[in-house]
Amino acid sequence: MSLNRNDIENIARLARLELAEAEIPVYVDSLTRIFDFVGELDRAPTEGIAPMAHPLPGLAQRLRADEVTEADAHERYQRNAPRVEAGLYLVPKVIE
Amino acid sequence: MAQSLPEPTVAALARGLAAGRYSAVELTRACLARVEAAQPQLNAFITITAEAALAAAAAADAARAAGRAGPLTGVPIAHKDIFCTSDVRTTCGSKMLANFVSPYDATIVSKLAAAGTVNLGKLNMDEFAMGSSNETSHFGPVRNPWDTARVPGGSSGGSAAAVAARIAPAATATDTGGSIRQPAALCGVTGIKPTYGRVSRYGMIAFASSLDQAGLITVSAEDAALLLGAMAGFDPRDSTSVDSPVPDYAAALDAPLAGLRIGLVREFFEKGLDAECEARIREAIAVYEKLGARVQEVSCPNLPLSVPTYYVVAPAECSSNLARFDGVRFGHRCESPRNLTDLYSRSRGEGFGAEVKRRIMTGTYVLSAGYYDAYYLKAQRVRQLISADFARAFESVDLLLGPTSPTTAFEIGAKVDDPITMYLNDIYTIGANLAGLPGMSIPVGFAGGLPVGLQLIGPHFSEARMLNAAHRYQLETDWHLRAPAAFA
Numbered sequence: 001m002s003l004n005r006n007d008i009e010n011i012a013r014l015a016r017l018e019l020a021e022a023e024i025p026v027y028v029d030s031l032t033r034i035f036d037f038v039g040e041l042d043r044a045p046t047e048g049i050a051p052m053a054h055p056l057p058g059l060a061q062r063l064r065a066d067e068v069t070e071a072d073a074h075e076r077y078q079r080n081a082p083r084v085e086a087g088l089y090l091v092p093k094v095i096e
Numbered sequence: 097m098a099q100s101l102p103e104p105t106v107a108a109l110a111r112g113l114a115a116g117r118y119s120a121v122e123l124t125r126a127c128l129a130r131v132e133a134a135q136p137q138l139n140a141f142i143t144i145t146a147e148a149a150l151a152a153a154a155a156a157d158a159a160r161a162a163g164r165a166g167p168l169t170g171v172p173i174a175h176k177d178i179f180c181t182s183d184v185r186t187t188c189g190s191k192m193l194a195n196f197v198s199p200y201d202a203t204i205v206s207k208l209a210a211a212g213t214v215n216l217g218k219l220n221m222d223e224f225a226m227g228s229s230n231e232t233s234h235f236g237p238v239r240n241p242w243d244t245a246r247v248p249g250g251s252s253g254g255s256a257a258a259v260a261a262r263i264a265p266a267a268t269a270t271d272t273g274g275s276i277r278q279p280a281a282l283c284g285v286t287g288i289k290p291t292y293g294r295v296s297r298y299g300m301i302a303f304a305s306s307l308d309q310a311g312l313i314t315v316s317a318e319d320a321a322l323l324l325g326a327m328a329g330f331d332p333r334d335s336t337s338v339d340s341p342v343p344d345y346a347a348a349l350d351a352p353l354a355g356l357r358i359g360l361v362r363e364f365f366e367k368g369l370d371a372e373c374e375a376r377i378r379e380a381i382a383v384y385e386k387l388g389a390r391v392q393e394v395s396c397p398n399l400p401l402s403v404p405t406y407y408v409v410a411p412a413e414c415s416s417n418l419a420r421f422d423g424v425r426f427g428h429r430c431e432s433p434r435n436l437t438d439l440y441s442r443s444r445g446e447g448f449g450a451e452v453k454r455r456i457m458t459g460t461y462v463l464s465a466g467y468y469d470a471y472y473l474k475a476q477r478v479r480q481l482i483s484a485d486f487a488r489a490f491e492s493v494d495l496l497l498g499p500t501s502p503t504t505a506f507e508i509g510a511k512v513d514d515p516i517t518m519y520l521n522d523i524y525t526i527g528a529n530l531a532g533l534p535g536m537s538i539p540v541g542f543a544g545g546l547p548v549g550l551q552l553i554g555p556h557f558s559e560a561r562m563l564n565a566a567h568r569y570q571l572e573t574d575w576h577l578r579a580p581a582a583f584a
Contacts, residue, residue: 015457016437017444018446026450033515034458037407038408040404044398044481046481049477051479056292080196080426082427092433092436093435
């Protein structure tokens with residue numbers, strides 16, 4: 001399979017990644033090669049085989065009771081935030 | 097190079113500390129001197145925490161004086177920079193997290209601290225653990241102490257280089273597709289990736305959540321047993337943590353190997369394996385036969401599909417996990433965003449390096465409408481076939497042995513332009529991650545002056561048997577005690 005410039009721009013948009021102009025041909029080339037490589041999977045006979053999402057047989061994701069177990073620590077967490085005011089994360093205006 | 101450590105292994109250092117031959121503060125000073133001296137050559141550390149290490153060492157000495165010392169009290173270690181440490185920055189090798197100071201400790205960081213170990217600092221790694229050569233780190237490549245023109249392997253390259261150069265007696269590490277075992281092999285040290293769910297992943301920055309597992313890089317299997325005992329166990333904070341008792345790994349080390357059934361995976365020896373590396377692997381297998389193990393060939397016919405399977409599953413999970421880096425709550429944020437989409441896209445475009453972006457885009461594509469069945473579901477089905485191959489093999493053998501890596505360490509820059517060539521470094525290690533199995537790599541000699549690693553793969557939760565088999569080999573040989581001359 002062969003990807004083109006439009007494909008890469010579309011994937012980057014979906015992934016919310018701004019690419020520099022010089023990066024685009026690099027990813028056109030390397031993603032094309034990656035998808036050629038993973039295309040090998042087509043030759044594996046998988047009719048009737050269940051998809052495997054968990055690596056341990058018979059185990060699924062454990063759930064817990066929906067109870068409050070953590071204390072409020074938002075000030076501590078927000079020390080890592082690029083912009084905070086009055087306990088709120090600041091972002092550019094969303095609604096004009 | 098600064099003065100060498102008084103003993104090479106955690107086990108021997110623990111005995112030296114217990115006997116009062118040196119204090120934890122003296123030992124920590126000796127390690128820190130070596131860490132500082134090796135940093136310009138190896139670049140193994142991203143952050144060195146000298147002051148905190150000396151304070152922890154003083155606390156360890158005080159605990160010993162008060163009669164409260166445990167078996168690991170005062171032993172210096174270092175953490176891969178993927179594990180969150182409160183009050184010390186945690187970068188994951190990325191510009192995205194260059195200034196991130198975690199509000200909490202990873203569970204294994206707390207457990208190892210509670211066991212009395214002293215943390216020397218945070219080790220370099222491939223960015224977000226995505227790489228097999230440690231060349232994708234935002235903080236520069238790590239160099240292999242056996243030949244500083246060569247890579248240490250990855251993604252736990254800093255962990256492997258630090259232990260190989262005897263600057264940290266042991267290091268934590270993580271393994272999603274071979275990131276503990278491959279650098280352990282390339283640096284001539286011991287590495288263990290436990291069973292999926294055996295060790296808590298709380299506070300370990302996520303890459304591919306159905307594959308990631310925390311483990312160790314050490315000089316010896318005995319050291320790995322001592323430290324794994326302190327790290328492993330159920331953690332309610334990790335929803336994939338398995339609630340099953342932790343055996344006494346150290347107590348199981350000496351069991352004889354007579355009657356051990358060893359399988360050699362035919363597909364691991366078919367093509368691509370360097371001839372001199374294969375010779376070392378065959379010699380190691382002969383040692384196991386001498387110890388009473390019975391060796392037979394087994395076949396895992398779907399295993400050759402493990403690399404393409406992984407490069408669908410892992411990028412898919414990575415694209416989802418790394419969606420959290422949005423420039424809003426933590427991490428890099430671009431200057432003067434025009435709107436919210438611009439904030440997301442430029443923060444991520446600037447904060448992530450080339451390989452991370454490649455994997456996010458690969459994963460985004462395989463999960464996108466119209467391609468999900470063809471790529472993602474198909475790969476999940478092949479994963480089931482690979483897992484079934486292993487299960488069938490373990491009906492007739494106790495352990496699988498084979499190479500860890502197809503070659504010895506390659507030169508820095510040799511594979512950076514071709515992602516597929518780089519990805520194929522993990523051809524022998526990825527299968528264990530897809531099936532959730534424990535794996536190890538132990539040093540078994542040299543090819544062209546560079547270390548060769550033997551891989552052991554066991555059934556789920558067979559760490560005790562695997563460590564036992566590795567330890568018995570290390571009682572017969574001294575490859576694990578060889579250190580690079582430049583760092584002796």
